[in-house]
Amino acid sequence: MEEHTGLPKTFEEFVEARKQGFLTVKEFKENGGKLAGCLCSYTPHEILDAAGVATVGLCGTSNETIPDAEKVLPKNLCPLIKSTYGFAYSDKCPYTYFSDIIIGETTCDGKKKMYELLAELKDVHILQLPQGQDRPYAKDIWYEEICLFREAMEKKFGVEITEENLRKAVKKRNRLRKALCSMYQLQETCPPALKGTEMMLALQQGTFTFDLEKQIANIENKVEQARKAYAAGERPVSASAKRILLTGCPSGGVIQKVGMVIENNGGVIVCLDDCSGERTNKLLIDENADDILRAIADRYLSIHCSVMTPNDGRIDNTKEMVEKYKVDGVIEVVLQACHTFNVEATQMRRMVEDAGIPYMKLETDYATSDSGQLETRIAAFIETL
Amino acid sequence: MYQVGIDIGSSAAKAAVLNEGKLVKTLLLDTGFSGRNTADRIYGMLEQEGITKENAAYVATGYGRISVPYADRTVTEITCHGKGSWFLFQENGTVIDVGGQDTKGIMLKNGRIMKFVMNDKCSAGTGKFLEVMTNRLGLTLEELSGLASLGNPVVISSMCTVFAESEVISLIGKGTPREDIAFGIVESVVEKVVQLISQVQGDQYFLTGGLCEDEYFCGRLSHSLKAPVKSMPEARYAGAIGAALLAEE
Numbered sequence: 001m002e003e004h005t006g007l008p009k010t011f012e013e014f015v016e017a018r019k020q021g022f023l024t025v026k027e028f029k030e031n032g033g034k035l036a037g038c039l040c041s042y043t044p045h046e047i048l049d050a051a052g053v054a055t056v057g058l059c060g061t062s063n064e065t066i067p068d069a070e071k072v073l074p075k076n077l078c079p080l081i082k083s084t085y086g087f088a089y090s091d092k093c094p095y096t097y098f099s100d101i102i103i104g105e106t107t108c109d110g111k112k113k114m115y116e117l118l119a120e121l122k123d124v125h126i127l128q129l130p131q132g133q134d135r136p137y138a139k140d141i142w143y144e145e146i147c148l149f150r151e152a153m154e155k156k157f158g159v160e161i162t163e164e165n166l167r168k169a170v171k172k173r174n175r176l177r178k179a180l181c182s183m184y185q186l187q188e189t190c191p192p193a194l195k196g197t198e199m200m201l202a203l204q205q206g207t208f209t210f211d212l213e214k215q216i217a218n219i220e221n222k223v224e225q226a227r228k229a230y231a232a233g234e235r236p237v238s239a240s241a242k243r244i245l246l247t248g249c250p251s252g253g254v255i256q257k258v259g260m261v262i263e264n265n266g267g268v269i270v271c272l273d274d275c276s277g278e279r280t281n282k283l284l285i286d287e288n289a290d291d292i293l294r295a296i297a298d299r300y301l302s303i304h305c306s307v308m309t310p311n312d313g314r315i316d317n318t319k320e321m322v323e324k325y326k327v328d329g330v331i332e333v334v335l336q337a338c339h340t341f342n343v344e345a346t347q348m349r350r351m352v353e354d355a356g357i358p359y360m361k362l363e364t365d366y367a368t369s370d371s372g373q374l375e376t377r378i379a380a381f382i383e384t385l
Numbered sequence: 386m387y388q389v390g391i392d393i394g395s396s397a398a399k400a401a402v403l404n405e406g407k408l409v410k411t412l413l414l415d416t417g418f419s420g421r422n423t424a425d426r427i428y429g430m431l432e433q434e435g436i437t438k439e440n441a442a443y444v445a446t447g448y449g450r451i452s453v454p455y456a457d458r459t460v461t462e463i464t465c466h467g468k469g470s471w472f473l474f475q476e477n478g479t480v481i482d483v484g485g486q487d488t489k490g491i492m493l494k495n496g497r498i499m500k501f502v503m504n505d506k507c508s509a510g511t512g513k514f515l516e517v518m519t520n521r522l523g524l525t526l527e528e529l530s531g532l533a534s535l536g537n538p539v540v541i542s543s544m545c546t547v548f549a550e551s552e553v554i555s556l557i558g559k560g561t562p563r564e565d566i567a568f569g570i571v572e573s574v575v576e577k578v579v580q581l582i583s584q585v586q587g588d589q590y591f592l593t594g595g596l597c598e599d600e601y602f603c604g605r606l607s608h609s610l611k612a613p614v615k616s617m618p619e620a621r622y623a624g625a626i627g628a629a630l631l632a633e634e
Binding site: 363 | 448460461462463464467487497498500501503505
């Protein structure tokens with residue numbers, strides 16, 4: 001296998017922090033580290049863990065690379081897709097740059113067609129997802145995909161993915177999921193123990209940690225500290241803050257633009273209801289299943305994303321979360337041109353309003369051009385709660 | 386004790402003063418380049434009438450709400466338009482505020498805001514759209530409505546203000562009468578407003594903002610909504626009045 005440890009041509013133009021990022025990943029690679037870039041909750045991480053390959057989240061959350069992406073991709077496309085592609089195109093992300101392979105899934109139309117272009121720049125493996133979870137054969141299709149994926153990774157990295165390693169990986173990933181859920185549950189108290197944006201930033205930071213053990217420890221520490229501080233009477237959030245559930249598209253790219261604005265205007269995010277939240281992470285894998293690969297496949301396919309049809313499970317889960325976290329208002333963020341979440345927002349709105357909870361949908365991208373109007377809408381929404 | 390509300394909008398700045406629950410004074414200025422200067426001018430004008438920090442509480446609203454240094458607090462224009470409209474109309478219904486850069490629909494029930502909608506960053510259906518078009522036709526807003534009432538139906542279909550302007554230019558080029566173009570422009574705004582507020586429908590509507598005294602616009606809006614649209618000259622100040630009401634403490 002060809003080693004890839006050289007720096008990009010434009011390295012000298014980068015600011016210090018970015019240079020540092022590149023050097024860190026370079027060192028990891030030079031010491032024999034293998035890296036896979038992932039773009040979605042549907043990626044079966046255990047396969048990569050068991051192959052001894054570190055995983056890193058590559059979902060683009062910055063507007064910076066969108067102008068580059070628009071040289072190739074249409075303007076009227078989801079900013080997450082454009083930003084992700086733009087980082088690969090411009091060599092600006094050390095993780096994308098040094099990843100040995102990028103794993104994608106046939107989720108939305110924009111992503112799956114973008115992967116064709118991404119494959120011109122990087123080695124890409126695509127897992128084909130069924131369109132829904134309710135057909136009797138859907139699980140079999142997905143299981144076959146996972147088997148192919150296992151074979152492809154064995155071949156790519158020249159390793160054998162053993163059952164023993166898969167079981168170890170499942171145990172570890174389950175620990176990560178439980179740790180994440182215990183962090184989400186810090187928000188159950190009134191007032192909650194953390195600012196929602198603090199949690200969002202911690203989550204984002206976590207996706208860039210190659211060492212899974214360290215990632216778990218970081219989150220467990222954070223939970224422990226927050227619990228202790230709360231028990232000692234510390235209240236980082238005002239008791240009068242309105243409790244917001246944030247749902248919709250992945251929110252990593254709108255932490256500043258939406259998350260911070262909510263929390264600077266009298267609100268607090270008590271439930272992060274996107275695909276990196278409790279909805280996904282409460283799904284564990286049966287560590288003692290007879291067929292561990294089946295168990296892995298089944299768990300991932302049960303994730304609720306708007307690309308699935310029907311997708312009532314997402315709405316039902318949000319309903320549960322609204323009660324569990326004593327939510328005052330629901331804000332749904334739809335990234336520009338994300339048809340699946342945008343259409344599904346109608347079902348979400350109906351459910352939320354029927355539950356007697358105010359609902360607001362924001363359609364936005366990663367640019368700052370609509371910040372003023374967003375701030376007015378978010379602040380006004382919180383004022384009316 | 387006076388309660389002063391200051392609404393720094395994108396094109397016009399409004400101030401309203403309440404005393405013992407009565408509207409005693411209103412001011413209207415162009416916002417101009419600096420919201421901060423405009424806010425200072427408003428303070429000076431009120432000061433001359435004996436209304437100062439000593440005997441008044443101030444609340445600022447509007448997109449320039451953060452540029453009013455002497456305000457005791459800021460509240461968004463949605464809440465203020467809701468409060469102000471309830472003060473003026475005292476009835477359940479939906480407030481339509483066609484502002485300089487935003488158009489808002491606010492559903493009011495027993496004085497409370499039940500729900501609201503606001504256009505996103507696009508300026509379709511806002512005062513900005515009308516401003517661009519009246520400039521292109523060399524008219525004032527009043528003249529535009531006057532002409533539109535004499536016009537025959539012409540459709541301007543572009544959603545985008547910039548594209549709609551090109552559409553108007555081609556109509557001018559084709560020799561379409563100015564009355565007809567004016568008619569098309571007003572209908573375009575009406576149509577977009579109706580579309581925007583479809584999520585906050587009411588039995589009746591209250592028009593606030595700069596178009597509140599435009600009877601022709603109210604009439605067309607009412608025609609499209611198939612419901613009464615009420616307004617009054619003070620409705621221009623609804624946001625400032627709402628802010629003043631919130632300046633109680």
